[in-house]
Amino acid sequence: MAKPIVERVREIIEKRNVDCLLFTDLSNIFYISRFKGFEGIALIVPKDGAPKLYVPKLEYERALEESKNTEVHVYEERFEKTIKEALEECKCNKVGLPYYKVSFWLISALSKNNGNIKFVDISKDIMNVRSVKTFEEINAIKKAIKITEIGFAVALESLREGIRELELAAKIEYAFKTNGGLEVAFPSIIASGANSALPHAIASTKPIRKGELIVVDIGAKYEGYCGDLTRTLSLGSVSEKLKDIFYAVLEAQKEAIRNIRPGIKASEADSIARNVLKEYGYEKYFIHSLGHGIGVDVHEFPRLSSKSDEILKPGMVVTVEPGVYIKGLGGVRIEDDVLITESGNTILSTYPRDLIV
Numbered sequence: 001m002a003k004p005i006v007e008r009v010r011e012i013i014e015k016r017n018v019d020c021l022l023f024t025d026l027s028n029i030f031y032i033s034r035f036k037g038f039e040g041i042a043l044i045v046p047k048d049g050a051p052k053l054y055v056p057k058l059e060y061e062r063a064l065e066e067s068k069n070t071e072v073h074v075y076e077e078r079f080e081k082t083i084k085e086a087l088e089e090c091k092c093n094k095v096g097l098p099y100y101k102v103s104f105w106l107i108s109a110l111s112k113n114n115g116n117i118k119f120v121d122i123s124k125d126i127m128n129v130r131s132v133k134t135f136e137e138i139n140a141i142k143k144a145i146k147i148t149e150i151g152f153a154v155a156l157e158s159l160r161e162g163i164r165e166l167e168l169a170a171k172i173e174y175a176f177k178t179n180g181g182l183e184v185a186f187p188s189i190i191a192s193g194a195n196s197a198l199p200h201a202i203a204s205t206k207p208i209r210k211g212e213l214i215v216v217d218i219g220a221k222y223e224g225y226c227g228d229l230t231r232t233l234s235l236g237s238v239s240e241k242l243k244d245i246f247y248a249v250l251e252a253q254k255e256a257i258r259n260i261r262p263g264i265k266a267s268e269a270d271s272i273a274r275n276v277l278k279e280y281g282y283e284k285y286f287i288h289s290l291g292h293g294i295g296v297d298v299h300e301f302p303r304l305s306s307k308s309d310e311i312l313k314p315g316m317v318v319t320v321e322p323g324v325y326i327k328g329l330g331g332v333r334i335e336d337d338v339l340i341t342e343s344g345n346t347i348l349s350t351y352p353r354d355l356i357v
């Protein structure tokens, strides 16, 4: 049985030799407490006992209802004053916090007139804990993926000459919401024609024309967890050159997925896909890394990048998304979500990939 999330997070206290952990960002707080905050919230994880959640009065009832195994406190003073007092009360002088998510404003306030307080960065520790998913988290991601896949069916049904990228995005997001995906994981990318050469082009008012490729990169969220999938569609048939790019990307993706298993370096997965594109002469157009972990955030650890020093482990859920982008011509990206298992991997997304003519 996997340890509960709170206990896995608590191990960081001993490992980093601190008195407690402090989180003020919404995603780490949701990850640990299951409370979906809005702003001005803090979570202190002590050595023993329940984590303490600090919320403004207007969030109290919701925090009580949503949060699991936490002590909910309302603060009526200023936010930073409340945290300062709470740390004093639990005798936390050495505080572990994720530097990548903490404001300098808060650190300055906590340090003011308090020569005893020390801070230790636990960014890497919390990212590593979050990278390996529990059974419940994997189920939530699977559901988010199922809802996301409905979006592709809607996109294919609605695709016609002249429809605007934004209209397609609206239809997809309507389907997410009516199928239990309360939020989008990120702004939908519907990039047609020349726009498809921009990896992060968000949907625009551009009408979609015959002979264009359309990159559809979408993600629904379910119970706080993200799906993240991309399909490249075509309206009518596309040029031989675009087809050549499409099948090179598809092969790169399949080859990477075939090789993803526990124990391999994340950077190796990236280079496997890059090498396939090299054979086709497209590697210089693959201008991002192969993939990333997904979870509460759409971009989490590990990074499947040439610069990554991480090793893939069972329980990680990563995207595998090679792409080729040629300015003026167009782009192709194909993205699936893969669970690393004890023996290899399982592709969590099942939607067909070969969708061009």
Ligand SMILES: [Mn+2]
Residues within 6 Å of the ligand: 228, 319, 321, 335
């Ligand atoms: Mn992605």
